[in-house]
Amino acid sequence: GAGVSQSPRYKVAKRGQDVALRCDPISGHVSLFWYQQALGQGPEFLTYFQNEAQLDKSGLPSDRFFAERPEGSVSTLKIQRTQQEDSAVYLCASSFLAASTDTQYFGPGTRLTVL
Amino acid sequence: KQEVTQIPAALSVPEGENLVLNCSFTDSAIYNLQWFRQDPGKGLTSLLLIQSSQREQTSGRLNASLDKSSGRSTLYIAASQPGDSATYLCAVHNNDMRFGAGTRLTVKP
Numbered sequence: 001g002a003g004v005s006q007s008p009r010y011k012v013a014k015r016g017q018d019v020a021l022r023c024d025p026i027s028g029h030v031s032l033f034w035y036q037q038a039l040g041q042g043p044e045f046l047t048y049f050q051n052e053a054q055l056d057k058s059g060l061p062s063d064r065f066f067a068e069r070p071e072g073s074v075s076t077l078k079i080q081r082t083q084q085e086d087s088a089v090y091l092c093a094s095s096f097l098a099a100s101t102d103t104q105y106f107g108p109g110t111r112l113t114v115l
Numbered sequence: 116k117q118e119v120t121q122i123p124a125a126l127s128v129p130e131g132e133n134l135v136l137n138c139s140f141t142d143s144a145i146y147n148l149q150w151f152r153q154d155p156g157k158g159l160t161s162l163l164l165i166q167s168s169q170r171e172q173t174s175g176r177l178n179a180s181l182d183k184s185s186g187r188s189t190l191y192i193a194a195s196q197p198g199d200s201a202t203y204l205c206a207v208h209n210n211d212m213r214f215g216a217g218t219r220l221t222v223k224p
Contacts, residue, residue, distance in 0.1 A: 104212065
């Protein structure tokens with residue numbers, strides 16, 4: 001594909017609902033990253049995959065957050081029992097190389113609003 | 116823990132002005148530093164990436180410098196245009212990528 005795509009672009013959830021956010025990285029990119037961006041702030045790292053392996057999940061804020069990339073391409077970020085503080089833009093990025101320091105290409109993000 | 120600070124938080128300038136955006140970081144043991152642009156409702160677009168061994172990078176009207184020892188980087192935009200209006204984010208790479216909160220730039224026609 002031409003770039004990183006994410007779906008849905010907007011999601012409104014009632015508090016307590018589960019949500020699933022999808023990321024389609026650039027074809028052939030080995031590394032995939034998830035970030036959370038609160039209003040007026042810079043993105044904050046959540047988790048990192050190299051192919052299907054989740055190498056770093058230190059940024060996930062709680063055990064309600066879960067990410068997977070089972071076939072090493074598409075990734076899903078799942079948030080269980082959503083809370084109002086989960087409202088943010090969730091950004092996905094991919095990079096060609098395995099090294100976590102390679103140039104990252106970002107998707108447009110999913111804006112999650114929890115009511 | 117790496118802390119990244121961007122000053123100013125917001126900047127408004129008339130078209131044609133040259134301007135400088137500042138980024139500072141607390142841990143100088145970085146692999147690289149990257150400047151991004153973010154338009155409202157959009158993802159991040161990479162502008163310039165400076166490796167830790169480099170002092171500056173240039174692309175068109177943009178020039179980014181890096182002084183690792185002092186923990187500072189600047190993004191210089193020459194002859195600003197209304198289309199440059201966006202939020203500019205700097206990010207440093209240690210073991211993961213840490214972002215500043217950004218500078219919201221408005222260039223008035």
